[in-house]
Amino acid sequence: MQIHSNFPMVVAKFGGTSVADYAALQRCADIIVNNPAIRLVVVSAAAGVTNRLAALAAGIADSAAREQVLTEIMTIQHNIQQELQPAPEVAAQIRDYLVNMAQLSAQLAEQTLEAAQDELLAYGERCSSLLLTEVLRQRGHTARDFNACEVIRTDSHFGHADPRPKRIGMLVKEHLSGLLENYCVVTQGFIGADAAGRTTTLGRGGSDYSAALFAEALNAHALQIWTDVDGIYSCDPRQVPNARPITEITFAEAAEMATFGAKILHPATLVPAQRAQVPVFVGCTREPEKPGTWIRNQTQERPVCRALSVRRGQVLLTVRSLNMLHARGFLAELFAILARHRISVDLITTSEVSVALTLDATGSHSSGRKLVTPKLMAELEALCDVSVEEGLALIAVIGHQLSNTPRVASRIFSCISEKNIRMISQGASPNNLCFLVREDDATDILQTLHRGFLEA
Numbered sequence: 001m002q003i004h005s006n007f008p009m010v011v012a013k014f015g016g017t018s019v020a021d022y023a024a025l026q027r028c029a030d031i032i033v034n035n036p037a038i039r040l041v042v043v044s045a046a047a048g049v050t051n052r053l054a055a056l057a058a059g060i061a062d063s064a065a066r067e068q069v070l071t072e073i074m075t076i077q078h079n080i081q082q083e084l085q086p087a088p089e090v091a092a093q094i095r096d097y098l099v100n101m102a103q104l105s106a107q108l109a110e111q112t113l114e115a116a117q118d119e120l121l122a123y124g125e126r127c128s129s130l131l132l133t134e135v136l137r138q139r140g141h142t143a144r145d146f147n148a149c150e151v152i153r154t155d156s157h158f159g160h161a162d163p164r165p166k167r168i169g170m171l172v173k174e175h176l177s178g179l180l181e182n183y184c185v186v187t188q189g190f191i192g193a194d195a196a197g198r199t200t201t202l203g204r205g206g207s208d209y210s211a212a213l214f215a216e217a218l219n220a221h222a223l224q225i226w227t228d229v230d231g232i233y234s235c236d237p238r239q240v241p242n243a244r245p246i247t248e249i250t251f252a253e254a255a256e257m258a259t260f261g262a263k264i265l266h267p268a269t270l271v272p273a274q275r276a277q278v279p280v281f282v283g284c285t286r287e288p289e290k291p292g293t294w295i296r297n298q299t300q301e302r303p304v305c306r307a308l309s310v311r312r313g314q315v316l317l318t319v320r321s322l323n324m325l326h327a328r329g330f331l332a333e334l335f336a337i338l339a340r341h342r343i344s345v346d347l348i349t350t351s352e353v354s355v356a357l358t359l360d361a362t363g364s365h366s367s368g369r370k371l372v373t374p375k376l377m378a379e380l381e382a383l384c385d386v387s388v389e390e391g392l393a394l395i396a397v398i399g400h401q402l403s404n405t406p407r408v409a410s411r412i413f414s415c416i417s418e419k420n421i422r423m424i425s426q427g428a429s430p431n432n433l434c435f436l437v438r439e440d441d442a443t444d445i446l447q448t449l450h451r452g453f454l455e456a
């Protein structure tokens, strides 16, 4: 099909559960075939594949255990192929990918090589794009597979690479825009390449981010994120069964939700989308007819409290130093150490001689590396006394004018007056109020707040 320059171009991203098996791939194809505006499709690895690749990337020394994980990945691909009966060249390509996965995981069992880890992690997405392209071709759709590494240029921070949007824009024009005139192009989320052509990954959950970068580069009419829930809910429905879908939400609110733990979107997704003013739709692959959620600049309603989110497994670092007393430059030194370790801070409180802060694991490292490493601790301990508290959860109340609306904070804290609140952050953004609690209390607190603020 020939597209016209004013044809509304839509980028559609399908997450891991949406491409998990043959039936799921057929549901993606239904959505794509029924909407000719979808010209670029971005896919994640089939559910469970990246977790297994991450285990292999971390290095499994025992060869039998390694074989077991590889067999599990192979089984997921074989089950799809058994029903799909792909063209011989597609089956051969998947076989090559599996051989490469086995070789890289054997290499990584011997030594940690960050570039090889990303190379290995990328195969989950590579298999998905190949298989979905084949499903579309069998349905008579003019589809072709495209290597995202040709255009998603990043820096060389393997496992958590930063994209270079300007360069991506140029590369997309050069290598992809022309193809979109004649094909529905299927490509991989999560992966890119540095200037030397080495494969990189954008951090766990990064396919949404990739899709938004593509949508920005193409100046798309809309970005669709197809997943296993019918939109963004007022809270994670797995944690609060009474949560309800939100039909419309602003970029600012959705970004807060993603940053503070709503797994439905990668936290960086909305940056390129908002930069390029591309509205984002979140919908369910199994129920595409449902209204889903639209994320836009403005919404008709602007409730004080729109949603709740939670980020578990939080680490609280408390640093103390008498040198802080009336001194300048201590915080600068502290932040310089954290920046060198590529760690950003989200909650922070200070007193005369101490600073307490939580670390932001946003878009965590693809191979699951921990934020607080022995090297980080050694550098901090050279500067001050450090204590680390784990087992905490960060809860965020998200909405509008939270810091300027009377009685909001008192209502929130009176709802949960029985629980210990370890730290509070309010006022930095009008769109959130955050606090840190014990992880064991988190579900209870979410459900109580949801009843108090969102079920009236």
Ligand SMILES: Nc1ncnc2c1ncn2[C@@H]1O[C@H](COP(=O)(O)OP(=O)(O)O)[C@@H](O)[C@H]1O
Pocket: 014, 015, 016, 017, 018, 044, 205, 226, 227, 228, 229, 231, 232, 233, 234, 235, 236, 237, 238, 257, 261, 262, 263, 264, 265
């Ligand atoms: N506020 C929320 N609204 C909807 N889903 C949420 C929310 N917070 C967390 N989630 C979780 O996000 C999941 C979808 O994200 P994810 O598993 O990454 O999907 P995908 O593999 O399609 O990218 C849902 O199954 C849901 O449990």
Ligand SMILES: N[C@@H](CC(=O)OP(=O)(O)O)C(=O)O
Pocket: 014, 015, 016, 017, 044, 045, 050, 051, 124, 189, 190, 203, 204, 205, 206, 207, 208
């Ligand atoms: N497959 C990668 C990237 C991703 O975004 O996956 P999903 O769309 O299934 O969250 C991961 O699991 O991290």
